[in-house]
Amino acid sequence: MFIKRIFSVLILMNIVVLAVSASDGVAIDTGATAWMLTSTALVLLMIPGLAMFYGGLVRTKNVLGTIMHSFAAMGVMSVLWIAISYSMCFGPNVAGGWFGWNSEFVFLKGLDESILASGVPEYVFSMFQGKFAIITPALIAGAFAERVSFKAYIFFIAIWGIFVYNPLCHWVWAEDGFLFNLGARGAIDFAGGTVVHISAGVSGLVAALYLGSRRGYPYKDIRPNNLVITMLGAGLLWVGWFGFNAGSSVSSGLSTAQALTATQAAAASGAIMWMIIEGIHQGKSTALGFASGILAGLVAVTPAAGVVQPYGALILGALASLICYFAIMLKNKMGYDDSLDAFGLHGVGGIVGAIFLVFFIRPSWMEEASVLAGGSWTIWQQLGVQALAVGIAIVYAGLSTLIIIFVVDKIFGFRSADKEEMQGLDRSYHGERGYGMLNPN
Numbered sequence: 001m002f003i004k005r006i007f008s009v010l011i012l013m014n015i016v017v018l019a020v021s022a023s024d025g026v027a028i029d030t031g032a033t034a035w036m037l038t039s040t041a042l043v044l045l046m047i048p049g050l051a052m053f054y055g056g057l058v059r060t061k062n063v064l065g066t067i068m069h070s071f072a073a074m075g076v077m078s079v080l081w082i083a084i085s086y087s088m089c090f091g092p093n094v095a096g097g098w099f100g101w102n103s104e105f106v107f108l109k110g111l112d113e114s115i116l117a118s119g120v121p122e123y124v125f126s127m128f129q130g131k132f133a134i135i136t137p138a139l140i141a142g143a144f145a146e147r148v149s150f151k152a153y154i155f156f157i158a159i160w161g162i163f164v165y166n167p168l169c170h171w172v173w174a175e176d177g178f179l180f181n182l183g184a185r186g187a188i189d190f191a192g193g194t195v196v197h198i199s200a201g202v203s204g205l206v207a208a209l210y211l212g213s214r215r216g217y218p219y220k221d222i223r224p225n226n227l228v229i230t231m232l233g234a235g236l237l238w239v240g241w242f243g244f245n246a247g248s249s250v251s252s253g254l255s256t257a258q259a260l261t262a263t264q265a266a267a268a269s270g271a272i273m274w275m276i277i278e279g280i281h282q283g284k285s286t287a288l289g290f291a292s293g294i295l296a297g298l299v300a301v302t303p304a305a306g307v308v309q310p311y312g313a314l315i316l317g318a319l320a321s322l323i324c325y326f327a328i329m330l331k332n333k334m335g336y337d338d339s340l341d342a343f344g345l346h347g348v349g350g351i352v353g354a355i356f357l358v359f360f361i362r363p364s365w366m367e368e369a370s371v372l373a374g375g376s377w378t379i380w381q382q383l384g385v386q387a388l389a390v391g392i393a394i395v396y397a398g399l400s401t402l403i404i405i406f407v408v409d410k411i412f413g414f415r416s417a418d419k420e421e422m423q424g425l426d427r428s429y430h431g432e433r434g435y436g437m438l439n440p441n
Contacts (some may be wrong), residue, residue, distance in 0.1 A: 201347020
């Protein structure tokens with residue numbers, strides 16, 4: 001009986017070892033894996049959060065159509081990610097380093113037993129990164145809300161993901177990407193300042209300018225249909241951003257805690273700064289302003305979360321809120337119709353975070369950079385690297401988006417017809433109404 005028990009224990013131990021080991025002998029870090037699974041779910045939660053944030057800001061007749069822009073991205077971009085985009089983003093350099101490619105990553109067929117050096121199954125890392133590929137084109141939709149063909153939008157985000165997001169992701173986050181290796185330690189983009197927010201914001205601006213304004217803008221009074229939904233969406237985005245930033249450590253340790261703390265600090269300071277500015281400038285602090293401040297702070301800290309201390313995150317959040325506020329005021333004076341301020345919040349906020357983070361980098365990060373540089377590495381040298389990365393992201397995303405929109409427009413007609421726009425996206429493209437029998441106008 002004793003021997004049988006010993007034998008049973010040995011079998012159980014063998015099962016446990018097999019369960020936590022890869023085919024190449026790398027042990028699974030269950031703590032890091034559990035956090036990455038949680039982070040993946042949190043980032044996915046941001047998509048319905050964004051849908052609610054955007055959906056509440058448009059008119060009643062466009063609420064479902066706007067929400068569908070975010071949800072459609074969940075389907076389209078997920079299929080593309082599994083099929084080819086993960087390979088294009090994280091495969092070895094091809095085409096002179098323009099994008100990556102690994103046939104073993106196509107349809108994720110080579111990931112079945114792959115464990116990363118961090119102890120996280122590559123499936124989990126792939127699914128986590130795939131959520132970034134979903135939310136980025138969904139952010140763009142805020143710039144041209146209430147005036148685009150749904151069919152054209154579907155083709156646009158698919159093409160944009162392949163030719164804009166995937167190369168940018170490869171340049172910044174793949175180990176052989178040229179921006180990843182620029183300077184001493186590469187261009188700093190911890191969780192998507194350039195890859196996500198600058199690319200989405202600039203692309204949104206290009207799309208808004210190409211399409212022109214909504215009917216009646218800016219003379220017709222265009223008001224949000226439900227700010228309660230918008231506020232709830234902002235809350236979900238704040239919660240989900242902990243996975244967005246802290247999950248980008250691909251670990252469950254000190255760097256995770258640092259990124260999470262910086263995220264909270266920047267969001268809070270951004271919201272408070274917007275309230276102060278609005279109170280001084282307009283005499284009232286609005287709920288929409290508070291939500292906008294949250295986003296400005298979160299966007300700015302996204303590239304910086306892994307390298308700045310809490311005081312730096314507080315300053316970045318407040319600074320981004322200040323600059324984004326005046327960027328939106330400038331938009332109103334210039335008269336272009338970035339419907340939901342995709343560029344004013346995400347584009348401008350991403351630029352602020354990617355550039356100004358250099359003044360708050362941890363000394364230990366700079367010391368390591370100096371060692372790798374074989375001498376000294378200063379914040380001014382890193383500033384040059386950051387500025388170059390931002391410039392490349394702006395130019396590449398802007399020009400590529402213009403070409404893609406032109407092609408899609410010629411084939412499908414990107415902008416809604418006057419009749420469709422007057423009826424609203426809900427009835428024109430989905431045959432539904434968001435609020436039942438309420439007047440859609």
